[in-house]
Amino acid sequence: MISKFIDNKYDMKTFDLKISDGTVANATETFHADIGIKDGLITAIGKNLGKAKKVINADGKLVLPGGIEAHCHIEQESSSGIMTADDYYSGSVSAAFGGNTCLIPFAAQHRGQKLQNVLDVYHHRARPKSVIDYSFHLIISDPTDEVINIELPAIIDQGVTSFKVYMTYDKLIVNDSQMLKIMTAAKKLGALTMVHAENNAMINWMSEKLLNSSYKAPKYHALSHPRAAESEAINRAITLSTFIDTPILIVHVSTESGARIIAKARYDGHKVFGETCPQYMFLNAKNMDLPEMDGAQFCCSPPLRDKASQEEIWRCLQNGTFQVYSSDHAPYRFDETGKLHAGKKPTFTKIANGLPGIETRLPLLFSEGYLKKRITLNHFVALAATNVSKIYGLDHRKGSITEGKDADIAIWNPKLKKVITADDLHDNMEFTPYEGMEITGWPEIIIQRGNVVIEDNTLKATRGDGEFIHRKKIDCTGMPGRVAPELNSKHNFDVKFEF
Ligand code: DUC
Numbered sequence: 001m002i003s004k005f006i007d008n009k010y011d012m013k014t015f016d017l018k019i020s021d022g023t024v025a026n027a028t029e030t031f032h033a034d035i036g037i038k039d040g041l042i043t044a045i046g047k048n049l050g051k052a053k054k055v056i057n058a059d060g061k062l063v064l065p066g067g068i069e070a071h072c073h074i075e076q077e078s079s080s081g082i083m084t085a086d087d088y089y090s091g092s093v094s095a096a097f098g099g100n101t102c103l104i105p106f107a108a109q110h111r112g113q114k115l116q117n118v119l120d121v122y123h124h125r126a127r128p129k130s131v132i133d134y135s136f137h138l139i140i141s142d143p144t145d146e147v148i149n150i151e152l153p154a155i156i157d158q159g160v161t162s163f164k165v166y167m168t169y170d171k172l173i174v175n176d177s178q179m180l181k182i183m184t185a186a187k188k189l190g191a192l193t194m195v196h197a198e199n200n201a202m203i204n205w206m207s208e209k210l211l212n213s214s215y216k217a218p219k220y221h222a223l224s225h226p227r228a229a230e231s232e233a234i235n236r237a238i239t240l241s242t243f244i245d246t247p248i249l250i251v252h253v254s255t256e257s258g259a260r261i262i263a264k265a266r267y268d269g270h271k272v273f274g275e276t277c278p279q280y281m282f283l284n285a286k287n288m289d290l291p292e293m294d295g296a297q298f299c300c301s302p303p304l305r306d307k308a309s310q311e312e313i314w315r316c317l318q319n320g321t322f323q324v325y326s327s328d329h330a331p332y333r334f335d336e337t338g339k340l341h342a343g344k345k346p347t348f349t350k351i352a353n354g355l356p357g358i359e360t361r362l363p364l365l366f367s368e369g370y371l372k373k374r375i376t377l378n379h380f381v382a383l384a385a386t387n388v389s390k391i392y393g394l395d396h397r398k399g400s401i402t403e404g405k406d407a408d409i410a411i412w413n414p415k416l417k418k419v420i421t422a423d424d425l426h427d428n429m430e431f432t433p434y435e436g437m438e439i440t441g442w443p444e445i446i447i448q449r450g451n452v453v454i455e456d457n458t459l460k461a462t463r464g465d466g467e468f469i470h471r472k473k474i475d476c477t478g479m480p481g482r483v484a485p486e487l488n489s490k491h492n493f494d495v496k497f498e499f
């Protein structure tokens, strides 16, 4: 551990807030220092910084960048019209209690909708309610020429520089030619395409076979989305994106076979990123083997796999195949508003897909990853905030404890032990898939742009304190990539393709 700053450098300043005596960690370094905050920004890092209007003593605590939750579904209608249980108030409060200071949920286009209308709706939902800062990823389900050529550039100009496409779900699926069209636009506009990669035909084929043989219970959902459906789709998505050399991020990867395809593409220098989620590291399909409909609480897509798979996903997180670790918080209650929207005893195909986890994402990784020495503290910070801030164009504001950045800070007590229970969580869910797990290390104080959001286990922020963050275009410097030879005028009789 280093102490890299000169004493008394900032004696003459009066800060709005000073965090003293903590152990500060970024993605690349750990050191003892005080942090001085003024006008919402980190303005000094050093020793004996001088006066401040408020001082927080962080002796014995870890002072980390606020987490950035980059994959969550908040106040979003699914393609079947089900609204998530969390709105921007409960979702952001729960995120903050879990150590986060920024969210990037989805603004979902359903077919026939104009992108600007979609974005306006989500601004309207988030602005008055979010207690922490936020941006949006768009979901594109209807890539008409108008959407791609006229609407999408306008959205990207508004700082929404990433969007998700689905290779499955009848009401969301885009086919390969639509994917190429979308990816070509992303390349031109400096945006990132996120992909839900599962082969739709394989899922439908498996589901039909299972249902025809009366295998209808929730646990069969895990069989109906086979591993090969994920790896086939990941391979296809990456083949399309690397063909034209545009960045792609495969979300919620659940299989080692899928992770290997990502790792190989990265090894080859392509602009490919990977994300996994806690459910693939901490849960497995045996959790779904419950009486009656109880297994529905564990239905998510891609589904939970097995114990061996959990270890493989951990390894791929450790070795850097996954740069992003997100909750994929998709809160559907275990009742007719959510999981059981299609009736009291639906077949596994009619259960709402998704697990809650926005508040438990970071404590789980801190306890079972960092404290159990599977990853370093700096790697924890990278996964909590820094990687996402760089990949999604937020690093001019967020993601590290650096002079000039937003004072978004989470102060962690590395010794605090608590058992996870739904009653203690702040989302609008009545269950958590991690019920009963004992976790060591929890965030205690959350600071957003210099203002205390949580202290003494109490919310101090109010609705609407969060601000929309305009994100930059995607920067893939250091990831060379290359278009296919057929598109390269040096190798194609000098044909010039316009992107
Ligand atoms: N995809 C997600 O990203 N979240 C929940 C369900 C799904 O299919």
Ligand code: ZN
Residues within 6 Å of the ligand: 196, 251, 252, 301
């Ligand atoms: Zn998805």
Ligand code: ZN
Residues within 6 Å of the ligand: 071, 072, 073, 328, 329, 330
């Ligand atoms: Zn999701």
